[in-house]
Amino acid sequence: MNKLSRKSVRKQKGLTLVLVTLAMVVLLGFSALAIDVNHALLNKTRLQNAVDTAALSAAVLLDSGNDEDSVRSSIFEAISNVTAAEGNAELSVLEGAVSITFSNDPLNFGGTYNHDLESYVRVAVSDVPLSNYFLSFFGISKLVSASAVAGPSSSITHVCNVVPMAVCAATSSGAEDFLGYNYGEVYALKMGSVGQSEMVEGNFQLLDFGSGASTVRTALAGGFEGCVDLNNDANTKPGGTVGPVGQGLNTRFGDYSSSLTEANYPSDINVKEPSDLATIDSNGNVEYTDSWGYEDYKAESEGCVNGSGGGYCRNGEVERRVLSVPMVNCATPDDSSGGGVVNYPITSIGCFFLIQKAPTSNSGQEAVFGEFIEDCTIVNGATGVVPSNEGAYKLQLYKDPLSEES
Incomplete structure (x- = not known):
């Protein structure tokens, strides 16, 4: 056992x-x-x-x-x-x-x-x-x-880095244009005198993004932190506000005044202007005879980046002179708000290259001029669902169609 x-x-x-x-x-x-x-x-x-x-x-x-x-x-x-x-x-x-x-x-x-x-x-x-x-x-x-x-x-259908200006747009695009604007052509983005704009008299194509000239100045310098929804209307800001407009926009050329500083609003890397500046007559007709434009700016900016550019180069940012501008339907104004304020339906966002410095006084009653370009990037915003190569857009990551893990 x-x-x-x-x-x-x-x-x-x-x-x-x-x-x-x-x-x-x-x-x-x-x-x-x-x-x-x-x-x-x-x-x-x-x-x-x-x-x-x-x-x-x-x-x-x-x-x-x-x-x-x-x-x-x-x-x-x-x-x-x-x-x-x-x-x-x-x-x-x-x-x-x-x-x-x-x-x-x-x-x-x-x-x-x-x-x-x-x-x-x-x-x-x-x-x-x-x-x-x-x-x-x-x-x-x-x-x-x-x-x-x-x-x-x-x-983009919801844009967060637009400027407080607007251009009057057609209701549809043609074979060679986008809402009535031809690529490569120079237009007035903000008028200098009465009678030049299609907007209701007293408005010079400025939008109300806040209150007072200080808001206009900082917003045009790039300090607007709000957003614009293409499904809503845009409220105009009556009056020319010439000084603040010029002070804000010209930071993009390296000109600083008032409370605007280079640390907060860097200039463009390329501040070159055309030899023959754009002009506008009393009826709003723009004349631009110089051949220099956005494509030249891009080519010269590459030289600024790699150190081979000319005296027009600054220690700034590329394409600070490219503006995202609301395009509105000026044919259907709503002036019920009073005080000269008019509401216009927003049709789209247009991309314009600031061709030259903006005026800072009423002398000559000049406008703000921009070349209409095909597209431009935005800092923040919501996109639509239909791909398009026109208007504002942003650069983003996509799901890789060749990998389920991306």
């Missing part, structure tokens, strides 16, 4: 050893999941942040007219800068692991690409190796990948 009991104990000891070994394997597996998987997810997030940053910076460069080769270089540089930051040292991304694709459709990166149309960029980084802690015991390699798509949004 005792002999059988001793044998049974020895058998149980052997079974216990097997169970303990199996339990250790299971625990090791859970350790691999808890440590290695969390480690992989952390670095996946870091890599995704790097790719998102690279894609957005590339979209900005494409939007500014840079060629694809320089954009590719900027992507590699952006990824290298992010992965070299503290905490990201383990992410060693080789150039061969980076795939860069351009498209005119954020949902299709397999077709032809035209640089002159809306441009979207897809940045994908594949199979970046990470250190293994426990998964190596199971013969499993740990790799992370990430991708991002960035480019212009659909046209």
